[in-house]
Amino acid sequence: DVKVTQSSRYLVKRTGEKVFLECVQDMDHENMFWYRQDPGLGLRLIYFSYDVKMKEKGDIPEGYSVSREKKERFSLILESASTNQTSMYLCASRTTDREVGGYTFGSGTRLTVV
Amino acid sequence: DQQVKQNSPSLSVQEGRISILNCDYTNSMFDYFLWYKKYPAEGPTFLISISSIKDKNEDGRFTVFLNKSAKHLSLHIVPSQPGDSAVYFCAASRTGANSKLTFGKGITLSVRP
Numbered sequence: 001d002v003k004v005t006q007s008s009r010y011l012v013k014r015t016g017e018k019v020f021l022e023c024v025q026d027m028d029h030e031n032m033f034w035y036r037q038d039p040g041l042g043l044r045l046i047y048f049s050y051d052v053k054m055k056e057k058g059d060i061p062e063g064y065s066v067s068r069e070k071k072e073r074f075s076l077i078l079e080s081a082s083t084n085q086t087s088m089y090l091c092a093s094r095t096t097d098r099e100v101g102g103y104t105f106g107s108g109t110r111l112t113v114v
Numbered sequence: 115d116q117q118v119k120q121n122s123p124s125l126s127v128q129e130g131r132i133s134i135l136n137c138d139y140t141n142s143m144f145d146y147f148l149w150y151k152k153y154p155a156e157g158p159t160f161l162i163s164i165s166s167i168k169d170k171n172e173d174g175r176f177t178v179f180l181n182k183s184a185k186h187l188s189l190h191i192v193p194s195q196p197g198d199s200a201v202y203f204c205a206a207s208r209t210g211a212n213s214k215l216t217f218g219k220g221i222t223l224s225v226r227p
Contacts (some may be wrong), residue, residue, distance in 0.1 A: 004157070009155075030212075031212060031214075033214065035217075040123070040219060041219060042120075042203060042217050042218055042219035042220045043158070043203060043217035043220075044217075045214065045215075045216075048214055050212045058214075090157055090158070092157075096212060103160065103215060105157030105158050105159070106157050107155070107156055107157050108155070108156070108157055110155075
């Protein structure tokens, strides 16, 4: 089974800090995604990457950036953390061998910005 | 504008009864629909899907129905079990190698013993 690993389960950061959330997948998937989950708002797409060095904005990219220097790793960067970025962050990957679906999610990082 | 809508935030059913979770979509370009299940402190896991060329797909206790004309799909769980208590997300996609999922807000299902 493909595995998507997020480096931290829980993080507490201070307002204004630069925050890095790391995600690694072990099945050579081309596509990788970052979502955030908030109560009453569901899963919202922040950024995604079709392949190495490629990135596309999702629905809520403001305040975030991403990096994909290697195929297996997709990093989400909060340039200057704010309290409204307190959330559950979920990374996912999928293979383009399938026309649809095929997402595998990590266990999530619960980020609290104080 | 929300393209995938789950209008009921929660549902409570008795163990052994049927759970019906509803989902509506607005984008007529969507042609593939999925349901994901999520427990607290875990990532969502794939449950069942349906292509727009079908109107029903069944997998054990789980059945998804698609009504394209109404842009509506539903997930039926029969019989419901306490272990089914979780958040269920409806998602939609367009077919394609670089497709991405659009999720609804989710519905919290509680199955009472």
